[in-house]
Amino acid sequence: MINKPRILSGMQPTQPKLHLGNLEGALRNWVKLQDENKLYCCVVDWHALTTMADDPSAISENSREVALDYLAAGIDPERSTVFIQSHVKEHAELHLLLSMVTPLGWLERVPTYKEKRENLTAEREAYGLLGYPVLQAADILLYKPMGVPVGKDQAPHLELSREILRRFNHLYGPVFPEFKNIIGEVPLMLGLDGRKMSKSYNNAIYIQDTEDETAAKLKTAFTDPEKIRKDDPGHPEGCAVFSLHQVYNLNNIHTVESECRSGSRGCVACKRECTEAVNESLRATRERRHQIDRGELENLLHRGASEAREFASQTMEEVRGAMKLR
Helix, strand or coil, X not given: CCCCCEEEEEECCCCCCCEHHHHHHHHHHHHHHCCCXXXXXXXXXXXXXXXXXXXXXXXHHHHHHHHHHHHHHCCCCCCCEEEEHHHCCHHHHHHHHHHCCCCHHHHHCCXXXXXXXXXXXXXXXXXXXXXXXXXXXXXXXXXXXXXXXXXXXXXXXXXXXXXXXXXXXXXXCCCCCCCEEECCCCCCCECCCCCECCCCCCCCCECCCCHHHHHHHHHCCCCCCCCCCCCCCCCCCCCHHHHHHHHHCHHHHHHHHHHHHHCCCCHHHHHHHXXXXXXXXXXXXXXXXXXXCHHHHHHHHHHHHHHHHHHHHHHHHHHHHHCCCC
């Protein structure tokens, strides 16, 4: 296992639940990647402080809930290392050292920083918001991965991580190997209101929702505003329910689409069929989640942190040696 190519992945525990967009857009791909690679699967709790520093009390419990969702989705702790970022202090040490060689201008030009700064509600901007990509670079470089699964919106951060890597290697020697972006096929996953599925929009179906909760949510889902009567021709593009059919009812997708367009399918029946398909697909995942004992989870996270520290500490020995800080 140690000789397999390494991959680093992670999610923030800003909320205690991962939604179907997280599951289909990231977790499913991680599960596949662990077959041929050594996956370091991190819950990046320090990153959550960029928006939760005023009241961080929920981060610890949220982190456990996110880890449960990792395991429920099929991340195997016997093959992959599942851990919480703050349990491996080497992340903080490498972040500090990388921050000393990262030009300020590199951070200020990151598009997501500009967006977050505009939406800032705090009285003062914290360094952590600006320095987020440096900590992200530390998360990655500690494990010298072959690649990092990433969405298109995170690509600028990963390019910056590579720039930081190259600058460090230029100054101190070739400690860190280059890594590549692993961009999977992310299905269209609209939220219940027709916008992108997001925790912040309150329009998500969550992995840990019950089947009844899923059914209740889908009854309220946005469909086609032009389809007033059951036999009116529909327009499935932009329909939140159809986007779920495309993922969870793929075998029948052509029938769903043609019946919708012809007006032979009503929205109520369409939602009912979609609910059955979503719940059927998630049944095994949800059952796995309920079967995991909290004590067992803590043991797994403790073991995962120990495994991560074992590799991370070796990397930091090399870093300190290269920088003549021993």
